[in-house]
Amino acid sequence: MRLHRNLVFAVVDGLNLIFNEGVYASKAVEQILKRDKRWGSRDRSFIAETLYDIVRWKRLYAEIAEVREPFDRANFFRLFAVWAVLRGIPLPSWKQLEETPARRIKGRFDELSKIRKYRESIPDWLDTLGLEAFGEAFWEKEIHALNEPAPVVLRTNTLKTSLPFLRRHLVDEGIASDPVPGYPNALVLKERSNVFTSEAFKEGLFEVQDASSQLVAPMLDVAPGMRVIDACAGAGGKSLHLAALMENKGQLIGLDIYPQKLHELKRRARRNGVHNLETRLIESTKTIKKLHGTADRVLIDAPCTGLGVLRRNPDAKWKLRQEDLGTITDTQRQLLSDYSKMVKPGGKMVYATCSILPAENSEQVVHFLKSAEGADFDLEKEKHIFAHTSGFDGFYIALLQKKG
Numbered sequence: 001m002r003l004h005r006n007l008v009f010a011v012v013d014g015l016n017l018i019f020n021e022g023v024y025a026s027k028a029v030e031q032i033l034k035r036d037k038r039w040g041s042r043d044r045s046f047i048a049e050t051l052y053d054i055v056r057w058k059r060l061y062a063e064i065a066e067v068r069e070p071f072d073r074a075n076f077f078r079l080f081a082v083w084a085v086l087r088g089i090p091l092p093s094w095k096q097l098e099e100t101p102a103r104r105i106k107g108r109f110d111e112l113s114k115i116r117k118y119r120e121s122i123p124d125w126l127d128t129l130g131l132e133a134f135g136e137a138f139w140e141k142e143i144h145a146l147n148e149p150a151p152v153v154l155r156t157n158t159l160k161t162s163l164p165f166l167r168r169h170l171v172d173e174g175i176a177s178d179p180v181p182g183y184p185n186a187l188v189l190k191e192r193s194n195v196f197t198s199e200a201f202k203e204g205l206f207e208v209q210d211a212s213s214q215l216v217a218p219m220l221d222v223a224p225g226m227r228v229i230d231a232c233a234g235a236g237g238k239s240l241h242l243a244a245l246m247e248n249k250g251q252l253i254g255l256d257i258y259p260q261k262l263h264e265l266k267r268r269a270r271r272n273g274v275h276n277l278e279t280r281l282i283e284s285t286k287t288i289k290k291l292h293g294t295a296d297r298v299l300i301d302a303p304c305t306g307l308g309v310l311r312r313n314p315d316a317k318w319k320l321r322q323e324d325l326g327t328i329t330d331t332q333r334q335l336l337s338d339y340s341k342m343v344k345p346g347g348k349m350v351y352a353t354c355s356i357l358p359a360e361n362s363e364q365v366v367h368f369l370k371s372a373e374g375a376d377f378d379l380e381k382e383k384h385i386f387a388h389t390s391g392f393d394g395f396y397i398a399l400l401q402k403k404g
């Protein structure tokens, strides 16, 4: 592999955006890729994948490169040099990369790989937390799996097509995919590709959604004609799935506190051919009070640490601080208490997170069931989904039923 100057410089600029300007990795990649229309798909993949790799392995690479934050430009080139040397990619003789000690890099890598927090490139607090929650053997497997790059998984939009038809349609566009046993609407791409530019996507035949995330909406046990509330709808990954399961019949209400997310949800709903969705911005407690006791089904896809989706958002390892955990669990507790009131007697509620931490998951449900609001609910079933056992994102999904 030959390294091209403008691509490597783009990577360095991307690292600066992420580590010095606080831009999310996904946004930084988007921003950098817009820079040069002449870049082909290989160039784009090189920039995106290298950026994600260096973000994922930041702690390990910084330790090997002997650089400390805040990083300057020279530090970013050193991180890049570590990335290249560890992949056996010959370094060009640019002045930014001269004096790269290749042999020392490999030696440091071998040495540091003996220590989990460096090998898996995670902050100390996260390593301690994982160890306490799961014990060493389980934690090692899970954090290792969470550092693997994630496959691209599609969810067939059954309002518009079927999985076999979508699969054939994608082949016609040069995109090969495989069904995933146990996930009735999922297709996993054989090779990473930018599916957002495909005709099938523009026609709303699929959404990109991890296989574990595709288990959330079916757990809510919805049927056409019901009144369903997606209380933390965001840009609507789960709302769109719920609408498909409801066959566009009944009423689906998507709530969130951010108008721009609901705006994006409406845009996606149009592409998906969803007609039974209404969005409502939560501006005060009144929005929720008006809905008390009215819903057959409520989904609380709660804001969380995102520790189950590190494969997609490796920068969460560095953005999240240990002290954030308390604020996040307080919010989750409050949402369970407030939003469960929207469920009708006899109705059902799903509480879900894309985290693996018990404190955000089963411990929240146990606490809720012991509270005054939770006394009316029974836990029907729960799924603890881990990356190393499922091969997909880490998730937690609990189904609760309100007594009749």
Ligand SMILES: C[S@@+](CC[C@H](N)C(=O)[O-])C[C@H]1O[C@@H](n2cnc3c(N)ncnc32)[C@H](O)[C@@H]1O
Pocket: 231, 232, 233, 234, 235, 236, 237, 238, 239, 255, 256, 257, 258, 261, 282, 301, 302, 303, 304, 335
């Ligand atoms: C895990 S995300 C939801 C993802 C979304 N359901 C999906 O499938 O694409 C959590 C969402 O909760 C929203 N949120 C945060 N605080 C909230 C609150 N107090 N009430 C409702 N939504 C809230 C966030 O804006 C975010 O969109």
